[in-house]
Amino acid sequence: MAASDEHAPNVPSPARRAGELSTGRSRSLEECEDGVHMSFGEAALRRRPAATAPCPCGGGSFGSCCGPVLDGRAAQSAEQLMRSRYTAFAVHDGAHLARTWHPATRPDDLESDGPEQWTGLTVVRAAGGPDDTEGTVEFRARWRSGTDSGELHEVSRFTRIRGRWLYVGGVVDPLH
Numbered sequence: 001m002a003a004s005d006e007h008a009p010n011v012p013s014p015a016r017r018a019g020e021l022s023t024g025r026s027r028s029l030e031e032c033e034d035g036v037h038m039s040f041g042e043a044a045l046r047r048r049p050a051a052t053a054p055c056p057c058g059g060g061s062f063g064s065c066c067g068p069v070l071d072g073r074a075a076q077s078a079e080q081l082m083r084s085r086y087t088a089f090a091v092h093d094g095a096h097l098a099r100t101w102h103p104a105t106r107p108d109d110l111e112s113d114g115p116e117q118w119t120g121l122t123v124v125r126a127a128g129g130p131d132d133t134e135g136t137v138e139f140r141a142r143w144r145s146g147t148d149s150g151e152l153h154e155v156s157r158f159t160r161i162r163g164r165w166l167y168v169g170g171v172v173d174p175l176h
């Protein structure tokens with residue numbers, strides 16, 4: 001027993017092989033933390049800003065702006081829903097995008113939609129409040145993807161069904 005213990009360090013080591021395996025494993029975990037191999041839901045939770053952090057949409061702190069809407073509270077206006085959807089794109093919250101998209105126009109694959117990063121939002125004009133059933137929001141959303149960057153200019157249409165605003169569709173680069 002003692003002899004085999006003494007020889008143990010010179011034996012081609014299962015422990016070392018296990019070490020290599022665990023190095024490999026931790027490398028893939030790091031990739032997960034970058035959002036490369038995570039599911040959409042996991043990525044969304046990790047990318048959530050703190051309640052006191054600036055909201056990605058630019059409308060104040062996350063906890064007083066889009067945070068509650070992303071958590072399921074009904075948006076009070078088409079603009080509030082639009083802002084929360086911009087923020088959902090920015091933080092990769094596919095679940096919020098799916099549940100606020102009218103089923104008739106919702107794409108099957110939300111995950112591969114859009115650029116890598118949304119970097120800012122300007123709401124140009126908005127209509128549709130608590131007493132309305134139709135709403136319109138014109139906005140400019142800035143994005144970056146690798147070395148490319150640009151701006152999405154869209155007029156989005158919304159409808160309110162059973163107290164919930166839903167995104168119906170939009171016209172990109174509208175003519176004035």
Ligand SMILES: [Zn+2]
Pocket residue numbers: 055056057058059060062065066067083084087
């Ligand atoms: Zn916001």
